[in-house]
């Protein structure tokens with residue numbers, strides 16, 4: 001039997017095992033996926049090899065450490081400098097970032113998008129911004145503080161803090177899609193951006209996406225009230241998992257397998 005895990009700290013809340021195991025069951029794939037509470041991200045390679053895992057996912061806060069510890073980095077992960085998937089191939093750890101294409105898949109239902117505003121500048125914002133940029137979609141980042149903006153500017157992505165909002169032209173700019181990639185609304189009732197700024201933005205946009213899943217956050221609530229079509233982060237979580245699953249099992253998924261994985265994701269077991 002092949003063993004897989006998700007490394008994280010904390011990891012107890014993760015729904016990846018129930019989603020991945022549902023996929024294995026559907027395929028009759030001889031595999032088992034478990035949670036691995038890893039406190040020290042520097043040990044990720046050692047623990048992965050010691051436990052004889054065939055593959056793994058990596059969640060907060062270890063995606064950058066996982067990037068640094070991998071032997072080979074594939075695709076867009078080289079630019080993002082963070083990975084969420086490990087595969088063991090011929091004794092080497094090959095690493096991927098499936099958050100980025102998972103996000104693109106999740107927003108497909110909005111149709112053609114030309115101009116996106118990302119709220120937040122953390123790890124998820126990096127993956128999303130570079131994924132959109134690769135598709136030649138115009139991206140702007142808005143974050144509450146300046147500290148994390150350098151990464152985006154280095155990749156030719158416009159990046160502002162709230163203080164810049166009044167100064168720059170984008171007060172008048174119109175975005176098709178606004179994405180909340182901050183943790184505002186995850187465990188609190190905060191908006192990711194001061195209300196007057198957000199109202200200005202959302203009154204001109206058409207779509208709003210929140211990376212947080214399983215709830216209508218204050219961001220999505222405001223967006224809906226301002227006539228945006230809204231979507232939470234469930235599909236993003238599902239599709240990053242589906243893309244990792246394809247790498248784990250070396251198979252191409254189809255719609256009934258994806259629905260089995262969604263059912264696993266939404267089941268009550270944990």
Ligand code: NDP
Nearest residue numbers: 120121122123124144145181182183184192211233236237
């Ligand atoms: P990070 O910690 O790397 O970044 C968080 C960002 O949010 C920072 O830019 C931070 O700003 C900003 N922020 C945090 N709190 C607030 C607040 N109260 N108001 C305004 N800005 C705030 O987190 P991640 O990028 O890893 O994750 C971001 C979100 O995405 C989380 O909610 C997570 O659950 C979700 N997520 C969903 C996934 C899915 O599959 N659906 C996958 C991955 C993440 P500052 O720089 O000023 O500190």
